[in-house]
Amino acid sequence: MQNEVDMGWNLKNTYAQLPKIFYTNINPTPVNSPKLIIFNDELAKSLGLNGDGLKSYDGIQILSGNKTPPNTIPIAQAYAGHQFGHFTMLGDGRAVLIGEQMTPTGELMDIQLKGSGRTPYSRSGDGRASLGPMLREYIISEAMYELGIPSSRSLSVVTTGEMIMRMEEELGAILTRVSSSHIRVGTFEYIARWGNREYLKKLADYTIKRHFPYINYEDEPYLRFLEEVIKLQAILISKWQLVGFVHGVMNTDNMAISGETIDYGPCAFIDTYIPNTVFSSIDRYGRYAYDKQPIIANWNLARFAETLLPLLDKNEEKAIEIAQDKINSFMELYEINWLNGMRKKLGIFNSEENDEILIMDLLDIMEKYNADYTNTFIALIFEEYKDMSLFESVEFKDWRKRWKLRLKRQEKSKESIIELMKNANPALIPRNHRVEEALKVAVEYEDYSKLKKFLKALKKPYEHRIEQIEYSTPAPKSNKPYRTFCGT
Numbered sequence: 001m002q003n004e005v006d007m008g009w010n011l012k013n014t015y016a017q018l019p020k021i022f023y024t025n026i027n028p029t030p031v032n033s034p035k036l037i038i039f040n041d042e043l044a045k046s047l048g049l050n051g052d053g054l055k056s057y058d059g060i061q062i063l064s065g066n067k068t069p070p071n072t073i074p075i076a077q078a079y080a081g082h083q084f085g086h087f088t089m090l091g092d093g094r095a096v097l098i099g100e101q102m103t104p105t106g107e108l109m110d111i112q113l114k115g116s117g118r119t120p121y122s123r124s125g126d127g128r129a130s131l132g133p134m135l136r137e138y139i140i141s142e143a144m145y146e147l148g149i150p151s152s153r154s155l156s157v158v159t160t161g162e163m164i165m166r167m168e169e170e171l172g173a174i175l176t177r178v179s180s181s182h183i184r185v186g187t188f189e190y191i192a193r194w195g196n197r198e199y200l201k202k203l204a205d206y207t208i209k210r211h212f213p214y215i216n217y218e219d220e221p222y223l224r225f226l227e228e229v230i231k232l233q234a235i236l237i238s239k240w241q242l243v244g245f246v247h248g249v250m251n252t253d254n255m256a257i258s259g260e261t262i263d264y265g266p267c268a269f270i271d272t273y274i275p276n277t278v279f280s281s282i283d284r285y286g287r288y289a290y291d292k293q294p295i296i297a298n299w300n301l302a303r304f305a306e307t308l309l310p311l312l313d314k315n316e317e318k319a320i321e322i323a324q325d326k327i328n329s330f331m332e333l334y335e336i337n338w339l340n341g342m343r344k345k346l347g348i349f350n351s352e353e354n355d356e357i358l359i360m361d362l363l364d365i366m367e368k369y370n371a372d373y374t375n376t377f378i379a380l381i382f383e384e385y386k387d388m389s390l391f392e393s394v395e396f397k398d399w400r401k402r403w404k405l406r407l408k409r410q411e412k413s414k415e416s417i418i419e420l421m422k423n424a425n426p427a428l429i430p431r432n433h434r435v436e437e438a439l440k441v442a443v444e445y446e447d448y449s450k451l452k453k454f455l456k457a458l459k460k461p462y463e464h465r466i467e468q469i470e471y472s473t474p475a476p477k478s479n480k481p482y483r484t485f486c487g488t
């Protein structure tokens, strides 16, 4: 045997130990001439992986799916899902889980190749992905992580050297996606529909062991499980709303049980504060608009709760009652998280009954004056009120007086208020025009310098560094709404 470089792999295959119904064994389909485009050294290190090794010829063979690391059982996971409200069978149609990396801190992280070729779940798809959307997922997922929002992460993007057919011919690419698991609401829907109670229990027990090991089995474990999933989603969605993130396809198959954001397709961040913003070209009825996201999460969680009914009580009626009760708690939990987040954005440490009114009044005038969401809060931190008609308005001036009085009532120093606000308001978000600009030169001219510079600026957005300022300018006003397309 050749002397192989130690890449640092410490892969487990716990999901592949589940019954066969949960997955299909399959290798990634080899590609012509893989080329590494971007690699996340920091993430590799935190996973205990040898970055230099992975960037070498042998490493790229693994990142492109031409070779699999030692001791792997590559699989495509089976799942179903409600897509725009309609139930359907899905599964990894263009992704392969090559294993779960045990990190130096003892966490188990899925290593998945996305765009790795056809699987039995591909339906009519080609199993591939193109460079633009994979770089887009890389940018947005890393930006989300830096914003402190639970998210899958991106280890690398390689191009395949093979052209794929989309609207026109595009270069194929593979993203290595890292996530604390890829168990979805749709995974539970799949097994509830096509499995049996024993399989359902196996999946629930596996998920509890992996994500909620602290749940005590003596004491209604499945109800606690449901409660925890609801809690994580309430936290996640409040964080999305607080930074203005629109996922775009909140189908149940794109909702991870771990509470991480997954499946970055036509997602985008709002600039101008327009609550019913929709970016996705396929979301014709605005089902997944910015302001609908909490309601949709609630709906998805109800689908999740339904799958757990057989584990909640032998008596179905009683099970429904128990589940309904938990589902009903979501909105309140979400609102508490959102309200506390908003208080921080405004430098408020404690809570007063009228805080919500103060916050809603600000949002209302932001909407009225087409204010930039992120930059309104930045202006409040630094008290630099420029470039927005909002700041000239009487409504804002009145509101500001009320806000200042509110801040005075908490007896906190100016410095500590500014500190709180800086930590709650990012200096920048990945603005759509900046994302597009970076992708355009990357895809058209193989020039990755803009992308790399942008990724650097997106790091630690709460530091408010000078180099972040140039990325905080909103796009010039256009009369065409920004549209995103599914990452296919």
Ligand code: AMP
Residues within 6 Å of the ligand: 090, 091, 092, 093, 094, 095, 121, 122, 123, 124, 125, 126, 127, 128, 129, 249, 254, 263, 265, 486, 487, 488
């Ligand atoms: P998504 O819209 O990315 O959440 O994907 C929805 C479903 O379509 C999943 O089952 C994907 O695996 C599948 N899918 C998306 N694109 C492709 C493709 N190019 N080839 C095969 N399956 C795909």
Ligand code: MG
Residues within 6 Å of the ligand: 253, 254, 263
């Ligand atoms: Mg998906």
